Amino acid sequence: MKPDLPTDLTWPHTSINNNAHRVGFWILAHLTHDPAYMEKVREEIDAAYLTQGPSAEPDMGLLLCDCPQLDAIWHETMWLYNTASAIRKATRACAVGGKRVSVGDQVMATFRQFHLNRELFGGDAGAFRPARFLDDKSLARRKGYAPFGGGHTYCPGRLFAQREIYLFVAETLRRFYLELVGGAEGTMMPGVDRNTPSAAAMGPERDVEVVLSVQKL
Template identity: 35%
Template sequence: MGDFGCTDITIQKMFQREGGSGKTWMDVCHGDFKLQMHPGEKLDVMQAAFLGNIDRLLQWDRISGTEVLSSSERVKKVSLWRWCGNVLVDSATKAFFGDAIYRVEPTIVPDFFPFDDEAWKLPYRYPEFAAKQLYEGKRKGEKAFTRYLSLPREQRQDASWIVKKIERGMADMGITEPTQCGAMLFTLHRLVNSNAYRLCFWTLSYLLFDETLLSTITEEIRPAFNAVDDTLDMNYLLDHCPRLASLYEEILRTVNDPIGARVVAQEATVGGKTLRPGARLLMPYKQLHYDPDVFGPNAAGFDPERFLRNKNLLKSTSWRPFGGAATLCPGRFLARREVYMFVALVLFRFDIKLAPGPKGETPKFPVLDDSIPSGGVLGPVPGDDVILEVRLSGRM
């Protein structure tokens, strides 16, 4: 919270227990996130808005932003990295904060990406000369959400339930300064946007570089589409597409770098090291995901049917793509729906194929940038994009 602009007084109020033993505001906030993001009425409302935005942006005439490298009447050459980012971040921003955030900061979406690229540096206290776009993005984000909260509430009625709940909760604690509630909303904006577009990028990358896998997944999801009214049945994708689910889990296993943070409660010895009470631990869960004793002798490679063959992997204590215990990510349900929606609509509405290189060379699969301790889904090394040729699908 301090990294994102909250003062010591604000943080103290957030974590102060009522009566010395009750729940803190942050405890209540965690519960509110589960109400918003776990399956139920509030997720249904959020999902309808969020997925509706993805649907709206994945139309032929809406492929027109910075993702388009060149265009003709029938073919658009598109950056997959930018396409995934522009659609997913725009969709989430509108679903959570409504139209008002665009009125106070029209560049809220493009401003997000330079900040997100360097946001991992924030908890490591990088000096500004070594993280210029991080701090510039941070200042822009803080100002945007401060101005957002300065608007009359009636102009922000299309915001999500969780955004309104955070604002009311902070006001109840006596935290009414827009910069402080704005810091919380700025944090929320980054949390809901940082991972899903990266997952979409890797999912489509693996599909495009494996024609057999692409054909298999396309056939499996085909019944989810209604060609008459151009709609998608999300429940079918969630309940009747086991190969899509296995692919999704395997991508999470290989491109995600989740880190768990814990405080030692009592003295313990692990690997010959004595851990003292009060010490803070960072646990890199990704190491668990490459354990051959759990995930098989081919754990170092990519196997899209790994979770199809062995469904017990999802119950393994070595499976931690979204953290664990009290800090298990509440956004995991919405993230899956985002990725499914984006990938399925792209495969259904468009004919896509890899574009040859500038000199006609065969495209190469992007390299995962595992040099960054991000704590989330990793991107490709800088410049390792996937360039597509996109046409309207003959199925339309």
């Protein structure tokens, strides 16, 4: 007997098709633009592979719990390139920021505004600096850091997404050397695509061109 499946699969399909690959892109793009940091992450990842050879698989426990540099760039990417929002319907009249809210009104909170708030995250909020999550281990638990939303809409796939992206980054860095294609544009990180709406992870305004060299495993 087959279990009943949801008839509306738009939400999970949208999340998979629009978020994971974009987060993976930003992580690899920043690592490629910072070879010294990439080597730190690569060393952590290599230590998570307890056996060698092309068919070796990482110990996911080590990958998730013993790679602080990878954790830092994951949190920084989720913090900086995320436009997730929370939408709530008012069940009673109230005022928010001096604005009157009536019963039935919808109120939206955009988490990116929190993430870029200098009062919450310091004067360099908005700049890409993964070390902030190494300097302050509690930062990812701070009020205002909410890349996966919150409340009853807290993303149920957040743990799967983290594992998926960690494994993608690990396999890519283990199997390939990545080097930027030269040129003025190639040495600069792309900005975000502000012309295409996004409900979560934002896309880049352009590609990053790299040369892949296969590593001998």
